[in-house]
Amino acid sequence: MFRRPLEFLNSLPAHGDLVEIRLGPLRAWVVCHPDLVHQMLRDTRTFDKGGTQYDRLRLLLGDSVVTCPHTEHRRQRRLVQHPFRPSHVADYTELIGVEAQLACRDWRAGQQVDVSAALLTMTTRVISRVLFSDSLDTATVGEVRRCLADVVRGLFLRTLVPADAVFQLPTPANRRYRNAVARLRTIVDGVIAERRRNARGPGAVPRDDVLQTLLDAARDDGDGLPAASEQDVHDQLITLLLTGVETVSLCLSSAFGLLARNPEAERRLHAELDAVLAGRARPAPDDLPRLVHTRSVVTETLRHSPPGWLFTRATTRDTVLAGHRLTKGSMVLYSPYLLHHDAASFADPDRFLPERWLPGQAPPGRQGAMIPFAAGSRKCLGDAFAMTEATVALATLAGHWRLRLPPGPSERQRPAVTLGPRRLVMTCEPRADRTAATPAHGDAPALRADGAFRAPDARTAGGHGADDA
Incomplete structure (x- = not known):
């Protein structure tokens, strides 16, 4: 589990649909069949957020929308779901496209670039604008990126090792x-304090971002939103930073690495981008339905290399699962990576085949086996946003550049709390002579005159919706 976790997980279905393992002194159960995983994820009263993963996460995130118990989840989700509803996310297309252009504006033909670092910076800037508008300057965004990388590396070992003394x-x-962790909390608390000071000053400009929505709820001025405590505001912002930055950047890094190893899939992607964008620098919202192959590349990347690869639950009462009696407090694990790489669910599971997901194709796998964003009432509330961000960023970057792997061995996938390449160095090859101007920071059309991103108004818009650790 420590040395070769992916191979270990893939070996478990041969032992049954529910397999007992040991994590040091702890006994745990791994669910290996998609039907059982969905049974567990639908029954949140019995299989609640818990186990070592969420015990550690609560120390960092508090009882936020990701870590809170079942009884608190509906209230927590309502606090932050509005900007991430599917009917809203197309409004972020311009922001994402501009930030993707900025991520590659200094690349040159033949240059070797750290793609992982560039994409992590891009996703940090995107989510910081969605959460805080323009409250973080470039230096602080870089600091947030570095802090998040250190936190993610440390969380994996803390998930698998139950001995607290080791981490003291x-x-x-x-x-x-x-x-x-301390610096990340300081940055978020500083942004909250600054927003409160500016809101009381003359000429204060109202902001339509997640921070403002949470502050309105904390003042009981949330127009129907549940009341939020001061701790809620802090915990939700830390949570959305942690969950909204690295997962998308790792998905995109994995996509470029997989495309470089699969030239036919890359050729089809470039052909679609040339036809849909017709020389434009980045996609517009109306282009999204036509980027069919681009979205299929993202979906297949999430199947092949899901950033969220291992999760835990804890039983709240004695129960029976797959004929096995689980006592209250049992830790149950499920792995999207395991389900996505089971040959019983997907043919040729180790091959990168975006065409699995094209319209008109037969269902690509066993029903319910594809769960990159979980399922049930605790399904990731940002799934539509993440898919849009990855699709727009991939279209923008791949429209400008073909990225090649340098000769020699590639970086081995080493899972931390998330999965994906963290030091992916690639060689830039321009695809075409681009004449469209690359925006400078702060010049995005999605920014208002005061510099704040015009995010959807969460109160009025409609819709439903262990490497070096």
């Missing part, structure tokens, strides 16, 4: 983790 030792890795 003053090792370099433990110090990095504690310092990153």
